[in-house]
Amino acid sequence: MKILQVVHGFPPRQRAGTEIYTYYLSKELAKRHEVHVFYPTLENVKEPILVSFNQEGLILHELKLPRSKVRRFLGALFFENTYINREAENAFKTMVASIRPNVIHFQHLIGLSATLIKIAREFNVPTVLTLHDYWFMCPNIQLLRHDYTVCIGPEPRRCHKCWIKRRSEEISELLNSSYGVPQSLARKSLRLVLETLNSPRKFIERENYMKALLLKVDRIIAPSKFVRKLFIDYGVPEDKITYSENGYDLRVFEGFKKKNKYTDRIVFGFVGGVSKHKGVHILIDAFMNIPDKKAELRIYGDYNPKSTYVREILSKAKKNIKFIGRFEDVREPYSEIDVLVAPSIWPETGGP
Structure with missing residues (x-):
């Protein structure tokens, strides 16, 4: 069987929780199947480049995206860019058409594009999605408000205000570290720009779109009972979402x-x-x-x-x-x- 893992980073370049989990899962599956991994990196390139190579018994497909700070800054101003990436779409279509996987397991799509689920459906490939965080319901990813207090749950108009405040902080910090622009000076101006470019309607559209994508996935895995209940309350049918804890290869110890x-x-x-x-x-x-x-x-x-x-x-x-x-x-x-x-x-x- 050909299995395609899709994740927002992969060791040794990225070594956070989801990336490490995907690595060990892929290594275990590779004992019995042909495993491919698709993930993005930021590189000093002018245009996106898809590079494929073998590593530790896995077939890796690394999408090199331009690292340009100006490009990142301009992209960060538009809310839809946080979950839709046409460059990632094109690379994904090319790769899926080439390898023809039997199943695609989406580990995370941030930094790629939520639309990859729709593309997998167009290729008639069965799909699995693991919910490693709350990105599909929360634009800020972790169900934390802009002031880092816990959010009770998403609501598009409230999410709009929250995202504007958080994003203005993030971009002002980027401008400060890269160009020495005082954060206090940039923050207020950025809020006005972000509010102008991103209406509350965009947040309603995102919620509807992401919910529709969740329904297109064949099977959703929730690593905790809390996450499963939260997404069922959000509208995911009970029979579509399975509770299964993240496994770990304890042989390393x-x-x-x-x-x-x-x-x-x-x-x-x-x-x-x-x-x-x-x-x-x-x-x-x-x-x-x-x-x-x-x-x-x-x-x-x-x-x-x-x-x-x-x-x-x-x-x-x-x-x-x-x-x-x-x-x-x-x-x-x-x-x-x-x-x-x-x-x-x-x-x-x-x-x-």
């Missing part, structure tokens, strides 16, 4: 041993991408009142030192708070800590 500690302090650890929705700032704030000699905090995972959020938490960190950064061996963090902490402020999809 065979022979696992804790390293000898060089300190008597209790070592706490965070493992994951260093971003606001993961709540790293809450963890650091909590640690500020703990005496240095009592405990140590180690933060494992990628982070962008230029982002406003990372700069803020780095400036607060005491000497017993260490940013380890990216790691290659998944066992590394767990061999060096005593207590794992998950301070996420969004409703994680991998829970019960």
Whole structure:
């Protein structure tokens, strides 16, 4: 059987939760099937390029998209660009026509195009979709409002106001880090521009379109009972959506041993991408009142030192708070800590 996995990033280039899950699932499936993986990257190219190659028993199809900051800035101003990408559509059509998969498993479509589901249907290929977050119902992805409080659920007109505020923050930060434009100066102007270019009607259209796409998928997988109920309440038929926890190949931990500690302090650890929705700032704030000699905090995972959020938490960190950064061996963090902490402020999809 030919299986096509579609995801918004793939190791070793991208190593967050969904990407790593897709990697291990693909490797396991490749023991019995021909597995293809389609994913995007940002590169120094003028036009999109689709490159295919073999790696670790998988057939990878890497869509290289232009990295241009000007292009990204202009694209970020229009709401429809957050879920529709004609360049990704064209590359996907070419690839599907070439490999003729027997089934397509959509892991995530952000950075690609939600319309790939419709294209798969046009090719009469059975489809599976795993809900790794709330992108199909929430334009901000994590069911968090612009101020990072938990949202009770999507409503297009409310989503419009929320997205405008969040997007103006994101673009103003990009302008600040890339061109030195003061965020306070850019933020208000950006809100006016975004409101002019993106009416509430666009958010109603997105909700209707994304719901229609969910109904086109043959089978939807929810990694938690909470996610399943939420999407059933959103309009997905009960018999279309299956609860199935994300699996993980625990064989990578065979022979696992804790390293000898060089300190008597209790070592706490965070493992994951260093971003606001993961709540790293809450963890650091909590640690500020703990005496240095009592405990140590180690933060494992990628982070962008230029982002406003990372700069803020780095400036607060005491000497017993260490940013380890990216790691290659998944066992590394767990061999060096005593207590794992998950301070996420969004409703994680991998829970019960």
